[in-house]
Amino acid sequence: MVGWLPTSDSRLLFVIGDPVSHSVSPAIHNRALRRLGIDAVYLALRVKGEMLGFFVSLCRLNRVLGFNVTIPHKIAVASLVDRLDDSAELTGCVNTVRVTSGLLEGFNTDVAGVEKSLRNAGFNGGGVAAVIGAGGGARAAVLALLSMGCRVVVLNRSRGRALELEKHFSERGLRVETRGLDHAQQVLKDADLVVNATPVGMESSVETPFPTEFLRRGQTLLDMVYTPHPTRLVKEASEKGLNTVPGVEMLIHQAAESFEIWFGVKPPLEEMRDEALRRLRS
Helix, strand or coil, rough: CCCCCCCCCEEEEEEECCCCCCCCCHHHHHHHHHHHCCCCEEEECCCCHHHHHHHHHHHCCCCCEEEEEEECHHHHHHHHCCEEEEHHHCCCCCCCCEEECEEEEEEHHHHHHHHHHHCCCCCCCCCCCECCCCCCHHHHHHHHHHHHHEEEEEEECCHHHHHHHHHHHCCCCCCEEEEHHHHHHHHHHHHCEEEEECCCCCCCCCCCCCCHHHCCCEEEEEECCCCCCHHHHHHHHHHCEEEEEHHHHHHHHHHHHHHHHHCCCCHHHHHHHHHHHHHHHC
């Protein structure tokens, strides 16, 4: 739609978080919207924690079709919506909300994003998977990997938060092991798959969430961080001979799942990927 401009009839979509300025989600979703001729616009909106409930309430009153959720609100939003799908219920966190006649439904498309990006990279499950982090992204990774038949070990700096994650899944009949970061070297060495589900490395060319000396050739690595592209972790892991999956792949697949939830049609995946890579390389 050349020259398209939003009007008072256009539907609204958002990605909310704090921070959110780094997000390329508006670029990739708006590219898909324009390609399919859908009268909607997708915007990034910084929402602080104390304003989260107010924002969610407003979504019931206007032309908001839905929104994505990023750090640090994924767990909090799960308690603010009216209904959760299975992925959101099992993880206890939401990254996608659909608004229908004032009713808010929560989903977790990060789960599908993890699984699809790994399968596309040739990792089909089984073996030992080490997940670094215990936040919302980690919960999505855990559920995806359990569904792929992996034994999952979560490593986190805060032992309390790791135990909270373990308890959450245990109450739903799912077994997850947790360790402190002081066990990272041995756990990562023995793992078939390593997932970075922390924000460490975001917009940084010097940070990694753990020393890459802990990794070995033949493993698969998924880094959920997508900016910069590639991250230092992905670059160093690639140089060591690992099968690496950059965060942009997970980003694209979870975005496509969200788009289909909102509009009931599959978006142009390759165009979304091209737009994300163009933005990340500029």
